[in-house]
Amino acid sequence: MGNSRASVLGGYSYRAADPYRDGSGALFTTYANYRPDAMNSQSFDIDTGWGRAYFSPSAGHSVQAAYTRQQADHVLYPYLLMDGLADDADRLNVSYAAARDGARFKAISARAYYSAVEHWMTDALRVSSAGATREYSMATEANTATTGGNVEVVIGGATAGVEAFRREWDATTALAGSKYAPQYSIPFVATDHVGVFTDYEGRLGDSTTLAAGGRFDYSHSAADAAKANTDLYFAYNGTRSVAATDTGASGKIRVTRQFGSSFDIQAGLGHTFRVPDPMERYFALKRMGNDWVGNPALQPTRNTGLQAGATYRHGLALATFSVSHDWVSDFITVHGQRKINTVPAS
Secondary structure: OEOOOEEEEEEEEEEEEOOOEOOOOOEHHHHOOEOHHHOOOOOEEEEEEEEEEEEOOOOOEEEEEEEEEEEEEEEOOOOOOOEEEEEEEEEEEEEEEEEOOOOOEEEEEEEEEEEEEEEEEEOOOEHHHOOOOOOOOEEEEEEEEEEEEEEEEEEOOEEEEEEEEEEEEEEEEEEHHHOOOOEEEEEEEEEEEEEEEEEEEEEOOOOEEEEEEEEEEEEEEEEOOOOOOHHHHHHHHOOOOOEEEEEEEEEEEEEEEEEOOOEEEEEEEEEEEEOOOHHHHHOEEOOOOOOEEOOOOOOOEEEEEEEEEEEEEEOOEEEEEEEEEEEEEOOOOOOOOOOOOOOOOO
16 A cells, blocks of 8 residues: 555465476375375475565655565475475565656665575485484574675766675584584685676767676675584695685676667677685585585686677567677586595594
């Protein structure tokens, strides 16, 4: 309900589903290691509630706040070894925007946000939990929270802004084979990130358009040294590092040339920069057989791409052509790493 000055919106949804059957009529639970009494278990059971409030104090100005709560008490993951018994998420957004028609200083916007997830997974519904001293033989509890915001201004054909966030991520795993001793698979990693950017699009003459932008990012991540399994890091990667600082620049430029009303060509060059996430760097889980270990020494992934193309339009006909090439350095992938150092109990 509301009017042009203010409004509120709220809602609730409940979703649930039985396990689906494939083309032969078999439940998908028959293809994974589910216990007989869990074969007909629901696939998911999810409650979601949300609310949003909007207020315009004067023409061209608006303030908005929104909150969502999602609670998933039961979600099957047949492609994994465990299922979600609890997956609760909270999301909060507050934003402000102001716009001026026909002015050189066209708009300003600001946004602050918070999100948090609590996740609990076990193999209680799987045959692997049979005979365990608890209702499960493996379990993981994960928690993450992110607080951040951004500010953007539009002046003429240019947009400039800054964004910053802090993300905290923690996960603890317990295995029957290790007598349920807690392993901090993600050892409370805090990531602080700041980025500044600018973007421009305008015309060069009557038939040429230029789009260009740039961004610089600073990121610092640190794991809790008291929780991090540095022995596993050292055994597989030769490092005991629990912190990293990364900086990098990204950019793009694209030129479009129009020939008449039917044909145009485009050419663009771009470069991106991605910081390894906490799981890629600091994950550590000792298992019977193969350990799962991240690499604290990972470098940011960088990608430089070149693209060119053309577009032809005539009546209802449309034809496009494009060619591209990318150069990727320090890409990150899962691989079988052998131990390079021996440490006690590794």
